[in-house]
Amino acid sequence: MTARTSASTATAGGCPPEESGADLGLAPDDLPDGLVVADEHGRVICFNAAAARITGIEPPQALGRPVGDALPLQDIEGRRWWQLTDPYGGLAIRRGQPERNLLLGGREVLVSARYVRSRPTGPVRRLVIALRGTEARRRTELSHAELIATVAHELRSPLTSVKGFTATLLQKWERFTDDQKRLMLETVDADANRVTRLIAELLDISRIDSGRLEVRRQRVDMIAAVRRHVQAQTTAGQLPDRFLIRMMEPLPDLWADPDKVDQVLGNLLENAVRHGEGTVTIEVGPAKETGGGEGTSVTVSDEGPGIPEESMSRVFTRFWRGSKRGGTGLGLYIVKGIVEAHGGTITVGRAPAGGAQFRFSLPVAAPAFLA
Numbered sequence: 311m312t313a314r315t316s317a318s319t320a321t322a323g324g325c326p327p328e329e330s331g332a333d334l335g336l337a338p339d340d341l342p343d344g345l346v347v348a349d350e351h352g353r354v355i356c357f358n359a360a361a362a363r364i365t366g367i368e369p370p371q372a373l374g375r376p377v378g379d380a381l382p383l384q385d386i387e388g389r390r391w392w393q394l395t396d397p398y399g400g401l402a403i404r405r406g407q408p409e410r411n412l413l414l415g416g417r418e419v420l421v422s423a424r425y426v427r428s429r430p431t432g433p434v435r436r437l438v439i440a441l442r443g444t445e446a447r448r449r450t451e452l453s454h455a456e457l458i459a460t461v462a463h464e465l466r467s468p469l470t471s472v473k474g475f476t477a478t479l480l481q482k483w484e485r486f487t488d489d490q491k492r493l494m495l496e497t498v499d500a501d502a503n504r505v506t507r508l509i510a511e512l513l514d515i516s517r518i519d520s521g522r523l524e525v526r527r528q529r530v531d532m533i534a535a536v537r538r539h540v541q542a543q544t545t546a547g548q549l550p551d552r553f554l555i556r557m558m559e560p561l562p563d564l565w566a567d568p569d570k571v572d573q574v575l576g577n578l579l580e581n582a583v584r585h586g587e588g589t590v591t592i593e594v595g596p597a598k599e600t601g602g603g604e605g606t607s608v609t610v611s612d613e614g615p616g617i618p619e620e621s622m623s624r625v626f627t628r629f630w631r632g633s634k635r636g637g638t639g640l641g642l643y644i645v646k647g648i649v650e651a652h653g654g655t656i657t658v659g660r661a662p663a664g665g666a667q668f669r670f671s672l673p674v675a676a677p678a679f680l681a
Contacts, residue, residue, distance in 0.1 A: 325356035344441025348377040352398055364443045365414055383412045402431040418444045464508050468501035511640050518647035525651050527565040527675060532606050533557055536592050539575045548583060558595030562604040562674045570648045577641045578610040578668050586612025586665050597671040607671040611661035625658045
């Protein structure tokens with residue numbers, strides 16, 4: 311295939327129809343990753359829009375050219391990648407190259423290659439190259455680094471307290487009264503609970519990110535759950551008249567994971583108490599889900615300063631903090647993951663009294679044996 315015929319058979323997207331997967335309803339320019347295909351002679355016959363965006367090379371500049379000239383890739387030591395890999399003249403049993411970080415005209419690019427052969431040890435018929443930018447990987451690495459730093463910071467304080475009190479008690483047990491010992495042990499217990507909660511949050515994040523968050527559905531009484539969490543807040547020292555519960559009955563039977571529902575309610579109420587002001591209003595009522603199904607909705611509102619409009623799009627992202635009043639910034643990210651694992655939705659807005667308003671709804675989902 312010559313350079314003239316390769317270029318002339320290409321579509322507007324930089325790939326000929328037989329390379330585009332048109333029979334499957336696919337278009338190369340719809341792919342999120344860069345796609346470059348070279349024929350049996352090593353000339354580029356496909357160069358999609360993502361490849362142009364990642365490399366800065368327009369398809370007409372690459373089509374019909376030898377792949378080594380169209381993509382002059384180098385490793386971090388400055389060696390030419392095509393000479394090192396030799397896809398057309400290397401081992402006949404080789405099926406491709408794993409993804410690695412390479413340089414292309416000063417740009418960092420993630421490159422992998424697959425060798426398509428007409429038979430297992432035959433000549434290469436097509437060389438398929440996948441390209442990805444490094445921005446997503448850098449964001450992931452930055453997110454991981456920030457997570458590690460946050461965890462280290464949050465663990466340091468309670469562990470220092472636990473270590474300090476236990477060491478003091480072990481060395482000077484006889485010098486303290488029973489009341490003093492109890493106070494120190496209660497502090498150790500509270501800090502141990504704080505560490506346990508942080509570890510549970512990390513496990514939840516791992517499961518949410520990997521899509522492995524399990525939902526163990528049981529019948530849930532949402533009104534009873536809300537009352538239980540309000541009681542926990544008042545037991546912890548909040549004034550009872552700070553909370554207002556509004557119920558709109560009858561509610562449909564709700565099948566959800568009770569532990570995870572508690573986690574969502576506890577986080578939203580704690581945020582309203584910690585970051586908001588005035589009365590915290592919790593409204594529970596039926597909801598119509600997308601598609602016409604039934605569900606249960608819960609709205610938690612406060613009368614504080616609320617969330618700035620420009621911040622609302624970031625509320626459910628990792629490490630977002632509404633104020634400087636502590637917290638890891640992971641709670642609302644986990645809440646969103648739990649709600650969505652149930653097939654529900656969660657939104658944030660401004661409450662009628664001016665504070666923050668969170669509303670989540672869970673669809674009615676009966677267990678399989680009742681379906």
